[in-house]
Amino acid sequence: MPETDQRTARPTVRPPHGFELxxxxxxxxxxxxxxxxxxxxxxxxxxxxxxxxxxxxxxxxxxxxxxxxxxxxxxxxxxxxxxxxxxxxxxxxxxxxxxxxxSPVVYFLQPTLGTLLVSMTFLASVPLNRPLAQKIATDMVPMPEAFLRQERVRRFFLRISLLWALVFAANAAISLWVLFHESIGTYLWVRTGLVTALGAAAAGVSILGFNRCLRHVGAAPAAL
Structure with a gap:
């Protein structure tokens, strides 16, 4: 039986995914x-x-x-x-x-190359149809299998995996250039600002996109 909203006296329908961010x-x-x-x-x-x-x-x-x-x-x-x-x-x-x-360059070279490897991992997960973004998201927020199997949700995680692949690739490319062409001080501040700006932008797009995906999936039963 659907629950009733006491303020509007209308039945409410719980979203099929059964969770909220x-x-x-x-x-x-x-x-x-x-x-x-x-x-x-x-x-x-x-x-x-x-x-x-x-x-x-x-x-x-x-x-x-x-x-x-x-x-x-x-x-x-x-x-x-x-x-x-x-x-x-x-x-x-x-x-x-x-x-x-x-050499201080050696100290910073490994994490920059690691960033490039992470980018390649995100990218490789897309054609394999096992988006890494979905794995990371489900580690943080448990999600029902029925929700994850929906086509809209699958497409969302594939696109977000591509987004993060591009973000990490841009981060690595710019960081490598600065590391080999500028001072260590310049590298530290450029890389820190780059990680913060790109990471915040990608995280914002990911969260807003996922909320939009949730709204579409949650509204689907109401149309039946």
Whole structure:
């Protein structure tokens, strides 16, 4: 039996997908601290130490920042995200290679090439009809299989996977050019601004597009 809206005395129909996205402001409040901790702060910490103490000082500061974040969570009894553990492993390897070669370019080359690999992964998932954007979205927000099987939803995730492939490719291409043609300071600020601007724009398009997809899917039964 459909429920009744007491204000209008009309029956209401629940959307078939059975879930709703949290408000955008709530999502931003949750994502912003992690973005600052994982993207903005490490760049600022490394660059400040690099200017004051040289390459080795910057490398040590970057490693201490990541492991300090893990230790802080452990002391407070908070779970440590898997991505943070992977970041700790990555920054350790990068710092060791940069210290061995004496080149800060080596430290920043790996994540830039990693960005290019992520772009290729998003792109490859489209012709395979297994869009990576769908996998990431369902990891964050569980979705019913009946909803995911709908043609409109499938097309949406394919298009969003292409969008993110282009975003990561542009990020990697510009970052590589700046890394090899400009100073490390210029690279840090350009890459940070690039990641922030492109990521925010792509995330906004993704969220707005998904909300639109939800509205279309939710309105479909009403037309029957």
């Amino acid at each position: 949290p408000p955008l402001t709530v999502m931003l409040r949750c994502a912003l601290p992690r973005f600052i901790e994982g993207v903005i702060a490490p760049v600022a910490v490394f660059y400040a130490a690099f200017v004051l103490l040289g390459l080795n000082g910057g490398l040590v500061a970057a490693v201490l920042w990541v492991y300090g974040g893990i230790a802080w969570r452990k002391v407070r009894g908070h779970p440590v995200p898997g991505m943070l553990l992977l970041a700790a492993l990555g920054v350790t390897v990068r710092a060791a290679l940069a210290a061995a070669t004496g």
